[in-house]
Amino acid sequence: MSKIYNLTTPLSKNDVVQLKAGDIVYLSGIIYTARDAAHKKLIDLMDAKEDLPFDVSGSVIYFVGPTPPKPGDPIGSAGPTTSYRMDSYSPRLINEKGLRGMIGKGKRNKEVTDACTKSKAIYFGATGGAGALLARQIKSSKVIAYPELGPEAIRKLEVIDFPLTVINDTYDQDLYKIGRDKYEVK
Amino acid sequence: MREIKYEDIVKSIKDCIIFSGANLPKDALEKMNEAYENEKSPVAKEVLKQLIKNADIASSEEKPLCQDTGLAVFFVKVGEDVKVIGGTLKAAINEGTEKGYIDGYLRASTCEWDTRANLKDTLGYNLPAFIHFDLVKGDELTIEYAAKGGGSENVSRATVMPPAAGRKGVIDYVKKIVSNAGPNPCPPLTVGVGIGGTFEKAVISSKHALFRKLGSVNEDPTLKEMEEELVEELNKLGIGAMGMGGTQTVFGVHIEKNPCHIASLPVSVNVQCHSSRHAVIKL
Known part of the structure; x- marks a missing residue:
């Protein structure tokens, strides 16, 4: 039976090891946005042994490229993008920099789920295509790096009760597999 | 020959894009509700509930349903007796697309294939539109539009x-x-x-x-x-x-x-x- 948690960033190891695939998490605090282009730049900085634009340890990265905000709004529509495009970058952020959570949609590869198990990180799913609903839980947004990337720039977001489902936990469980096995008619 | 003004095409495309960005069409909403009624899994049912609520919020706040507002794809049936006045049909569709994506606060999602540089400041905001033309009998112009994520x-x-x-x-x-x-x-x-x-x-x-x-x-x-x-x-x-x-x-x-x-x-x-x-x- 899935459980419901309210968590605040930064996340500790203790915060994430209690979570199991299928659990619901309402996340509050600061999270950072990055898609493939920004991830590539982060990894390039790591290769050059330079500082990253934010403290990755204990942090959560949201894979999103929002629409432009209307005047007066903190952000436009802001739902998750498909996560596999970040698969080649995420393990190093988890294993070497202590990234504790990722928010996206869709399957991750074995390197990512292995890193989640080994270094204690969670892959959360947000509902794809629910960008207007999810934007309501984002209270502020500020571009902190790579403004030239436009929608793909790194943004610092303040979220309140951001609704998430645990897809991959620290015990190598995968909700996509568990859920599908339950309803597949063979 | 039936004449259609360039500006009228631009405005129709622009209005259609802005409306479509925030309003799930009736047929899709009906299918969403039907799926919600029929779904056996409580987890998936919750997802569908969120999506129905999302459609409601998007429409009432005039906010895009999804941050991926797509590439603009058109299937256009041009009657042989139609004449566009004041510019080409292709240019009108592209101009309407750019205006719709800018004025609707939709995302510019076109980029160069290798450098991945966004084309909004070079080619135009979310341009080009992807258009498939077909020539048909008559004096009507029918434009089918979809935003493709x-x-x-x-x-x-x-x-x-x-x-x-x-x-x-x-x-x-x-x-x-x-x-x-x-x-x-x-x-x-x-x-x-x-x-x-x-x-x-x-x-x-x-x-x-x-x-x-x-x-x-x-x-x-x-x-x-x-x-x-x-x-x-x-x-x-x-x-x-x-x-x-x-x-x-x-x-x-x-x-x-x-x-x-x-x-x-x-x-x-x-x-x-x-x-x-x-x-x-x-x-």
């Missing part, structure tokens, strides 16, 4: 089978693609299938199939039967809304066919996410 496009595939593969080959191919895609293309899906034609005709037909009204019945009895069989088979895959496991994986399967070469059986599968933003403009 990247996640569902990324799982779409095409192949050319040997003719011996036949009906079973097509069914198995569609099943394989939807099964492998799993949660990635944002199910429940509309699955467009193009059978026959040349290689590119199959692909374009599979795209056009996505523009058909959800819930409509195929006029071809053979294709109708295949569509019904595929809906049943695809829902058995257990993928469910956003891939979290469930009984409602597809809103519908739409098949278009074309005559093909005696040596070939081209098949294309174009997948559309649950946020099926499409509209028709008649001028």
Whole structure:
């Protein structure tokens, strides 16, 4: 039976090891946005042994490229993008920099789920295509790096009760597999 | 000759794009509600509930349904007796697209293939529009529009089978693609299938199939039967809304066919996410 948690960033190891695939998490605090282009730049900085634009340890990265905000709004529509495009970058952020959570949609590869198990990180799913609903839980947004990337720039977001489902936990469980096995008619 | 003003086309396209960005069409909303009623998995049901609420918020706040506001795709039927005054039809569609995406606060999602540089400041905001023209009899201009997101496009595939593969080959191919895609293309899906034609005709037909009204019945009895069989088979895959496991994986399967070469059986599968933003403009 899935459980419901309210968590605040930064996340500790203790915060994430209690979570199991299928659990619901309402996340509050600061999270950072990055898609493939920004991830590539982060990894390039790591290769050059330079500082990253934010403290990755204990942090959560949201894979999103929002629409432009209307005047007066903190952000436009802001739902998750498909996560596999970040698969080649995420393990190093988890294993070497202590990234504790990722928010996206869709399957991750074995390197990512292995890193989640080994270094204690969670892959959360947000509902794809629910960008207007999810934007309501984002209270502020500020571009902190790579403004030239436009929608793909790194943004610092303040979220309140951001609704998430645990897809991959620290015990190598995968909700996509568990859920599908339950309803597949063979 | 019937004259249609360039500016009227620009305005119609612009208004259509802005409206479509924030308002899920009636057919898609009906399918969403139907899936919610029929879904057996509580997790997937919760996802569908969020999506129905999202459609409500998007419409009332005039905010895009999804941050992926897509590439703008058009199928245009131009009557032979239509004359556009003040510019070309293609330029009007592109101008309407750019204005719609800017004024609707939609995302500029076109980029260069290798550098990935966004084209908004060079070619234009979310340009080019992807337009398929067809010349028909009469004096009407019919413009079908859809916003096509990247996640569902990324799982779409095409192949050319040997003719011996036949009906079973097509069914198995569609099943394989939807099964492998799993949660990635944002199910429940509309699955467009193009059978026959040349290689590119199959692909374009599979795209056009996505523009058909959800819930409509195929006029071809053979294709109708295949569509019904595929809906049943695809829902058995257990993928469910956003891939979290469930009984409602597809809103519908739409098949278009074309005559093909005696040596070939081209098949294309174009997948559309649950946020099926499409509209028709008649001028």
